[in-house]
Amino acid sequence: MSADERSIHPLWLRITHWLNAIAVIILITSGWRIYNATAFLGFSIPRDVTLGGWLAGALQWHFAAMWLLVANGILYLLINAISGRLRYQFFPISPRQVLRDVGAALRGKLAHDDLRHYNSVQRLAYLFVMFDSVLLVLSGLVLWKSVQFPLLRELLGGYEGARRIHFFAMAALCAFIVVHVVMVALVPRTLIAMLRGR
Amino acid sequence: MTQSFQQSPIVVPGEGIAILDVAIGRIAQPSRRAFLQRTLTLGGLTLLTGCATDDQDSIEAALMHISRFNDFVQGRLFNPKLLAPTYPESMITDPFPFNAYYSEDEVRDIDGDTWRLELSGMIADRKPWTLAQLQALPQQSHVTRHICVEGWSAIGKWGGVPFSHFLRLVGADLSAQYVGFKCGDDYSTSIDMATALHPQTIMALTYNDQPLPPRYGFPMKLRMPTKLGYKNPKHIQAIFVTNTYPGGYWEDQGYNWFGGS
Numbered sequence: 001m002s003a004d005e006r007s008i009h010p011l012w013l014r015i016t017h018w019l020n021a022i023a024v025i026i027l028i029t030s031g032w033r034i035y036n037a038t039a040f041l042g043f044s045i046p047r048d049v050t051l052g053g054w055l056a057g058a059l060q061w062h063f064a065a066m067w068l069l070v071a072n073g074i075l076y077l078l079i080n081a082i083s084g085r086l087r088y089q090f091f092p093i094s095p096r097q098v099l100r101d102v103g104a105a106l107r108g109k110l111a112h113d114d115l116r117h118y119n120s121v122q123r124l125a126y127l128f129v130m131f132d133s134v135l136l137v138l139s140g141l142v143l144w145k146s147v148q149f150p151l152l153r154e155l156l157g158g159y160e161g162a163r164r165i166h167f168f169a170m171a172a173l174c175a176f177i178v179v180h181v182v183m184v185a186l187v188p189r190t191l192i193a194m195l196r197g198r
Numbered sequence: 199m200t201q202s203f204q205q206s207p208i209v210v211p212g213e214g215i216a217i218l219d220v221a222i223g224r225i226a227q228p229s230r231r232a233f234l235q236r237t238l239t240l241g242g243l244t245l246l247t248g249c250a251t252d253d254q255d256s257i258e259a260a261l262m263h264i265s266r267f268n269d270f271v272q273g274r275l276f277n278p279k280l281l282a283p284t285y286p287e288s289m290i291t292d293p294f295p296f297n298a299y300y301s302e303d304e305v306r307d308i309d310g311d312t313w314r315l316e317l318s319g320m321i322a323d324r325k326p327w328t329l330a331q332l333q334a335l336p337q338q339s340h341v342t343r344h345i346c347v348e349g350w351s352a353i354g355k356w357g358g359v360p361f362s363h364f365l366r367l368v369g370a371d372l373s374a375q376y377v378g379f380k381c382g383d384d385y386s387t388s389i390d391m392a393t394a395l396h397p398q399t400i401m402a403l404t405y406n407d408q409p410l411p412p413r414y415g416f417p418m419k420l421r422m423p424t425k426l427g428y429k430n431p432k433h434i435q436a437i438f439v440t441n442t443y444p445g446g447y448w449e450d451q452g453y454n455w456f457g458g459s
Contacts, residue, residue, distance in 0.1 A: 037348035055348065056452035060261040063268055063454065146345070147282045147424050147459035148275055158283070159343060159351055 008115045008193040016076040017194060019068060024173070026051060026065035031170060033058035041167070063144075070137060077130070093123045115193050129176050132169050139166040265454050272456040278392050282423035282459070285341045290406070291352035294344075296413045297427060298383065299447065306383045308433055310409075310417045319378075319438035322369025329417050333403060335359045335367075340398055342423035344430070347453060356402040356421040362395040370439045378444035379420060382433035387446035389422070389429060393458065398423050401434075425458030 009017075033050035052058025080086040097120040104110040105121055118126065142153045142162035156162040184191050192198075296302045314326040339357030365372065372395065378388040393399060402421040403410055410416045415432025422430055428448045438444075449455045 034349065038346075038350045040349065056448070057261075059347070059454065060265055060452060064261055064264040067264075145272075145275060145459045147280055148277060150280065150283075153283075159345060163349065 007197050009197050011197060012079055013076075014194055014197060016072050016079075019072045020076065023065045023069040023072060024177075026061055027069060028170060028174065030058040030061035030065070034062060035167065040163075066137075066140065069133070073133060073137070089118055090123045090127055093120055093127070098124050112187050112189070115190060125176060125179070129173065132172050132176070136166060136169045136173065139163075139169060262452070265452075268454060269456040272458070273390055273392070276390070276392055276424075278396055282342050282398055285343065285353050287341055287355060289353050290341060290355055294354045294405070294414070295350070295352055297346060298432070299385065300383070302413060305413050306433055307412055308382050308416055313417050313435075315418065315434065316436040317368060317438070318436065319440045320371035320374045321437075321439050324368075329403075332359055332401065332418065336363060337403070338400060339404070339407070340400070340421075340423065342398065342421075344423070344427055345459075346427040347457070355406050356400060356419075357404040357407065358400040358402040358418070358421070360397070361399040361401055361420065362397070364401060365394060365439075374439045375441050376439070376444055378438045378440060378446075379431040379434050380436040380438075381431050382435050385431055385433070385447050386444075387429055387431045387449065388444035388455075389420075389425065390456065393422060393424055396422065396424055422458065428453060429457045 029049060029051035032045035033047075033052045034055065036044045036047075036050065037055045050058065052061050077086075080089075101110060101120040110119060110121070138152060139156055139162045141149055142156050142159065143166060146153050146159045146162070153159065153162065156165055296305075298305075310329050313329055315328075315332065316326050317324040336359065337357055338360050339355055341353060341355045343351050343353050345351045365377075370377075372391060374391055376388050377391060377394045378386070380386050399420065399422045402415070402419050403417065405411060405414045410419060415434075418434050419432040420430055420434060428446075443455075445455070449457070
């Protein structure tokens with residue numbers, strides 16, 4: 001398909017990856033500031049890592065970056081699905097394979113010879129983060145427009161249910177990012193590949 | 199912060215007036231200025247280090263533009279027939295939280311006997327209303343969820359005159375874009391006409407079947423379960439209908455104008 005046989009990540013993937021990274025960083029850091037306005041779980045996020053300065057500023061960042069996340073996310077999923085990449089890059093995925101790869105990763109023996117090929121842990125992690133991002137968008141939609149999406153609201157446990165789902169889905173995304181960045185630090189070639197394509 | 203004395207720049211008269219205008223504008227809107235200085239910061243650090251206030255202002259302006267674009271999108275998304283969920287009285291939050299831009303000991307005491315509701319703008323019959331006259335109109339009550347921009351929510355029961363009935367009664371121009379409110383606690387806000395005419399939007403005169411207590415906005419507040427708390431003005435003294443964007447107390451400082459579902 002690709003003109004360049006050596007290409008690991010096509011250009012569209014690299015662009016959507018980094019646009020997504022920008023959107024996610026803005027959404028998470030401004031979201032922390034919004035969370036702090038009530039801090040319903042009994043703790044506050046340190047102000048120094050939040051974006052927006054105060055509630056209205058954080059909300060403005062949040063409701064601007066959401067467009068980038070959604071537009072870019074739809075583009076990513078569409079190209080992935082239409083090109084067939086979603087199928088051949090992420091499937092098949094078997095629980096046994098995942099367990100074997102987790103074991104290999106913990107022993108430091110997970111091979112990264114071919115960055116074009118995702119191992120089972122990567123497949124699971126990337127599929128999870130796609131699902132988690134969709135959940136974040138849907139629960140965010142209920143928080144923003146609870147009256148306009150009655151079915152979605154009821155499915156997510158009403159306004160208060162959606163509020164908790166939105167928070168914990170964010171926490172799960174943060175956990176992914178931590179692991180993701182640690183793995184990149186361990187195999188720096190992957191960062192070069194996501195920047196240069198090779 | 200340390201201050202140093204600098205030589206005053208030479209000011210030509212024309213410029214002096216312009217500078218003075220800007221200064222007065224800035225003093226008049228201290229919170230707006232603070233917002234401009236605060237929005238860009240990631241905590242204490244300026245996001246774009248070494249960046250001039252001009253750049254901060256342009257990012258502020260861009261965010262404000264997106265916020266106004268979001269107003270437009272929300273207006274298009276708004277389905278005037280969709281109702282906010284209602285709840286059994288057993289689910290009412292007790293005590294219902296007090297919230298305003300001031301603390302509870304600063305709640306205004308308004309005399310219901312001398313209070314008058316003033317009408318202005320694109321309204322045919324602009325005679326003021328007394329509380330007794332409003333109480334004589336058809337009443338409705340709903341148990342609905344109040345959602346605050348801070349994230350928390352609480353369930354309460356408000357009763358009063360359906361706002362659409364009142365607007366028709368006084369001959370308001372229902373094709374106008376905005377309905378604005380001026381309040382006895384120096385608060386102000388404004389809403390879109392579609393929300394003003396929504397079947398659950400009421401001029402609330404009661405809370406929990408009792409006359410609206412001062413802390414919830416005696417003698418009258420506008421209750422809209424489709425809008426966030428800051429869009430529900432208390433102690434309303436004047437209502438106006440207009441096609442000129444009226445803004446509001448929090449909206450002028452950066453809260454989203456549509457502010458609702």
